[in-house]
Every structure is written in C-alpha cells, then in structure tokens.
Amino acid sequence: MLAGGERTVGAQGALMQGREAARRLTWADAHAALSLADQSAPLAAEDLELLATAAYLLGHMEDCLAALQRAEQLHAEGGDPRRAARCAFWLTFHYGSRGDLAQASGWFGRANRLLEHEPPDCAEHGYLLISAAFQQLMAADYAAGLATSTQAAEIGRRAGDADLVAFAVFLHGRALLYEGRMAAGLALLDEVMVGW
Numbered sequence: 178m179l180a181g182g183e184r185t186v187g188a189q190g191a192l193m194q195g196r197e198a199a200r201r202l203t204w205a206d207a208h209a210a211l212s213l214a215d216q217s218a219p220l221a222a223e224d225l226e227l228l229a230t231a232a233y234l235l236g237h238m239e240d241c242l243a244a245l246q247r248a249e250q251l252h253a254e255g256g257d258p259r260r261a262a263r264c265a266f267w268l269t270f271h272y273g274s275r276g277d278l279a280q281a282s283g284w285f286g287r288a289n290r291l292l293e294h295e296p297p298d299c300a301e302h303g304y305l306l307i308s309a310a311f312q313q314l315m316a317a318d319y320a321a322g323l324a325t326s327t328q329a330a331e332i333g334r335r336a337g338d339a340d341l342v343a344f345a346v347f348l349h350g351r352a353l354l355y356e357g358r359m360a361a362g363l364a365l366l367d368e369v370m371v372g373w
Contacts, residue, residue: 188217192224199227207231212240220244222251222260229267242271253291259301262291266304273311303332303341310348314355322352343369 195210208231211224220228225248232240249264265288273281285308292301306329313322326348333341350365 188214191217192220195227196224199231204231204234208235208237208240220247222248222255222257225251226264229264233271238271238275242268245271249287258291259295259299262288262295262301263304265291266301266308269308270311273308298332298335300333300336300338300341303329303336303338303345306332307341307344307348310345310352314348314352317355319352319356322355323349326352 191210191214195207195214198204198206198210207227211220211228211231214220214224215228225244229241229244229248232238232244245264245268249261249268252258252261252264265284268284269281269288272278272284285305288301288305292299292305295301306325310322310325310329313319313325326345330342330345330349333339333345346365347369350362350369353359353362353365356362
C-alpha cells in the first residue's frame with residue numbers, strides 16, 4: 178500500500194517537474210520527467226502534447242508521433258475536437274515531412290472529419306490550410322499556395338493564434354521565393370524570424 182502511494186507521489190512529482198521544465202523550455206529535462214511520469218500513470222492529453230513537443234525538439238520522432246497519437250485520441254474521446262484536430266494536424270505535418278504520405282493523408286482526413294461541425298474561421302481550420310498550402314507549394318502551384326497561406330494567416334489573425342500566423346507567413350514567403358520574388362519573400366521570412 179505504501180509502495181503504491183510512493184509511486185503515485187513519485188509520478189506526480191515527475192509530472193510537475195516535466196511541466197516546469199517545459200515552461201522553462203528545458204526540453205531534455207521535460208522529456209525525461211514526462212516520460213518517467215507516463216511510465217507510472219498514463220499522461221493526460223495536454224501533458225502528452227508537451228511530451229510530443231519535447232521529443233520532437235530532441236529528435237525522438239517515434240516518441241513524438243506516439244505521444245501525439247495518444248493525445249489526439251484522448252482529446253477526441255474527451256469531446257474536444259479542436260484540440261484533437263491540432264494533434265492530427267501535427268501528425269499530418271510530421272508524417273508528411275518524413276515522406277510517409279499515406280499516414281499524412283490519413284491524419285489530414287481525420288483532422289477534417291473532427292472539424293466538420295466547427296466554425297470555418299476557427300484556428301484549427303487555418304492549420305489545415307497550412308497543410309493544403311504546403312502541398313500546393315510542393316506541387317509547384319505557387320499561386321494557389323500564396324492564396325491558401327494568405328487565407329490561413331487571416332484566420333490566424335482573427336483567432337489570435339500567433340503560431341498559425343507565423344507558419345502561414347513563412348509559407349507565403351517561401352511561395353514568393355519559388356516564384357522568383359526574392360526581396361518580397363526574404364522580407365516575409367525575416368518578419369517571421371522576429372516573431373509576432
């Protein structure tokens with residue numbers, strides 16, 4: 178009985194340490210503490226997202242993907258389709274970056290389904306436009322990529338989501354570079370670098 182109680186206190190302590198390390202942006206400490214806490218008791222969805230971020234930043238992609246998948250499932254089961262869709266977006270992004278287009282496409286479809294009944298101007302719809310803009314740029318459809326990234330940035334501004342705006346402006350800048358408009362494209366990339 179006592180040993181189990183000690184494990185609970187230990188897991189809770191590791192969880193608190195992991196959250197604090199993430200707040201301080203000390204990602205190696207966050208990853209270690211959150212992983213330890215997760216071994217003792219399954220993490221909540223928000224903590225799994227922190228674990229996924231830490232794993233990604235440390236280059237532990239399998240840990241990142243596994244944590245995001247678990248977080249997506251917990252958010253969906255908990256009735257939070259927007260947070261679930263954000264996780265599905267990041268799964269789309271990471272799988273697409275690895276060249277695993279079947280997985281990326283599957284998660285993109287899942288994110289769209291999760292957002293079927295959500296307002297079209299919610300930030301999560303903007304994140305899905307990021308995926309679409311990225312695909313358009315990879316297909317050399319720069320005009321479409323420009324339009325889609327502009328739409329995503331507008332949604333991000335209305336929703337107050339600085340990360341979405343930065344991502345969209347970055348893609349907009351890349352599209353301009355691909356079109357040969359170097360000065361305008363580099364100016365946008367510089368703008369992203371100084372933050373929002």
